[in-house]
Amino acid sequence: MHRFSKQLCVVFAFAICAGSLVSLADAAPPASRAKAFSTGSFDPFIDYINSQIRQGWEDNEVEPSPVATDAEWLRRVHLDLIGQIPSAEAVEKFAKDRDTAKRSKVIDQLLDDPAYVQNFTNVWTNLLIGRRTPRRVSRSGMQKFLREAFAKNRPWNEVVQDLVTAEGHFEENGAVNYLLAQMQNNDEGVQVTAATTRLFLGIQVQCTQCHNHPFNDWKQNQFWEYNSFFRQMRRINHRKTDPKTGRQVDDYSEVVSTGFNGPVYYEKRSGLMQVAYPIFENIKVDPQAGIERRKEFSKLIVKGEKPLIASAIVNRMWGYFIGYGFTRPVDDMGPHNPASHPELLSRMTEELVKKKYDLKQLARWICNSEAYNLTSQFGRKNEIDSPEKGESPLFSHMYVKNMTAEQLYDSLIVATGAHKSGQSNWERAETQRRRWMGQFMVAFDGDSGDDSTTFNGTIPQALMMMNGDLTKNAISAEKGSYLNQLLLDKSSDQVKIRKMFLSTLSRYPDRREIKGAQRLVGSSKNKLSAYQDLYWALLNSNEFIFNH
């Protein structure tokens, strides 16, 4: 994996001297120049990303899949950026649009959509505090903090700094909920150390809590050095009297600083006690009282041209959009786990720092890249590009991702047009969503670190999709419902069938599907129930539930 990019790097350095990154395409072999891909975006850095990915295809002798159809791509980019499928109207409009830059324009539009904020708030709430809110953690506080961060597109380094240095009331300063969620056990900051390094630095030091890393040269003291940054805080859980019952109930929680100073102690496997001081990447922080170690930590993690905090978010976001990151898992980077495209990862990291950790810019780079625009169908010429079988990803086709529970819920709402009939009240919509999600997650918990590409559906989830209330409502034919509207339409069966495919799968049916649907409608005495059955099948299909 290291071999393919060396040569290109030299060319690249030359290209920078020449002052034009676009000229890179000229340096590439004629075959790829002929097929130079563009969404219509003029950012030369995207050309650089494409050339790096192409180099990997050439080195491994795979041919990329074709560019995804507009319908496939539009559905994907809606799910990834705003967490829901496009409406039927949006698909039709996009298909008719003749602008050669229409893909890059849609990306910019979606980045400005309020649902972008909602989507990434969901993603990061789940990462920071989990899908099940731990006790005495304020989910709404966490969401409020994140909503503000994504709405203002705050630089990622500042968001992380706020999270690790947070103090105060869990609703007044929502950022503290990240820490509170990691302070469930009285564990000397072990969990918060493990989570912070994994989520924000992309490294997994937790096994060095008890022993040296088995596959690289990280030592046990490193864990405890990181840990010593998180020892000057504690949580206070306030209680209050419930006026109705007179009993003591939970009030708010907060994170406060403590006067902890000096080193921390840990035990080696031999039983020997060791001491660790606050040290980050060989920089030692004064262990005396009066030094706020979390503040020091937040300054140290952004030092340098390619800090871990930047490569971690690049890798995570690449994985979020394309299904696999440059390492697997995305949050286990390090010498024991080399990246599939190290030069690309490194350059993207550097560029992100130069762009002041602009997450929208990062999303723009990825969504406008050639890899992101390919179909998820693969063929004989690239079937070896199969990370689900353990191969290193080559990004020669899109990888099928699972919809998250939130995406599924919101997509069902879009498919059935429920978003049009009021329900715009954020709080109320959120309450309903959470109620449904609670049911959905009865047997969903599993590993939070699971690949997003491994289907991890369960029987209860399938039952819920087949027979649950949301599906029942979706296929109901009551006045004002989607089906009711559709049936009032004077159009032919075939037109109706085509519309239903468009609003659920964001594409028109093929001949076989039309035949199947017509057979279903034709053989039924009751047209309405036949359409309900068709709709049921569409919403339950693999194609609907996957982001592909």
Next chain:
Amino acid sequence: MTILNPYGMTRRHFLNHVAGAATTIPTMHFLSHLEANASQVKKQQKACILIWMPGGPPTIDIWDLKPGSKNGGEFKPISTKGDMQISEHMPQTAQVMGDLSLIRSMSTREADHARGTYYMHSAYVPNPTVVHPTFGSVVSYELGSRRKELDIPSFISVGGSRGSAGFLGMAHSPFVVSSDGTIQNAEINMTEQQRLGQRLNMLEVLESGFIKSKRGESANSHKDIYKKAVNLMTSKQMEAFKVDQEPAALKEAYGTGNFGKGLLLARRLVEVGVPFIEVSASVGSWDLHQGVFDSLKNNNLPQLDKGISALVTDLKQRAMLDDVTIVCMGEFGRTPRINQNVGRDHWAASWTAMVGGGGLKNGQAVGKTDSDGIGIEGKSYLPGDLWATVSHALGIPLDIVHTSKRGRPMKLANGGTPIKELIG
């Protein structure tokens, strides 16, 4: 009471409906098991029923009384059919103690609810690097996967799940049902029943199209899960969930509360071949920081006593007891010292777990606590030892090593050793 026959009709009747749909062939992809599993499931299959006492039971007042000690509390011990004494408030269970055993020297160090629950279920202490499978998932993985005739999930949790399948994968996660056998969303009305056939036909058209378009394994996995869900909805084994069909006298014997119903349901599930059932002993709180004796005497123990004794008697009458291992415990015991609220607090250092049936050498108490119930005299046991004993009874080889997603080897039951006295 919800009757869980999703169709309100026989399997043959259901098949007729399916046959009545436009095309039968695609549907049969989803219902492929229907002809296959006509044969009767054998009753001699091994199984484990875990009776879980959430909150941490005061075992010093149930299984290991300390008369004469200041920690002894209000209850008196009584003799049993086994070689041990138990609480006077467990008189019916005393009569079946010849088929059960006690491990009186559990010493498990985790005295926090969440950590103790995790530890007792998995034999591993919580660790941020990995999610260890709860033992029901291990049994599902080892035994359930081989029971091809089983349409229903092989790890069923009655009344709530505690723990997950961790690195063994979602297929082995606990399948939660309520104690009256209700499975959420498995029930559909008559119209939906009649239309399931054509719905599945159409679904098959869509699913196969997407699979053929070559986008990876996920598309197939999705179809497999749906197949399982449909199998579940239409399986004859769903009868097992209809706990209400049992004779009134037997229901009365188990107790008509959720706990009794749950145990009776567990027996029915064992009969169709489910290898692991966890039943929540939801007979009131076990987290008895105050008023421990009143709660036990008036509420918890009468129900526990009834349920356990009825289960053992019932299994024995059906000649199933040697194949079914029973475990009864919570996440820890409770302090020998009685606090100022006449309660007992969390205590993991010395407490009792009950095991029985399963062809073990029963009727004995293994391990010993001192006269105040605080210290352990002689050998103490860890959850791994308990689960190793259960593995032995279930015929799961003890040298099995599972591998976590990161390639880390994990010994069965954390490398515990079966308790010598119990396995003979």
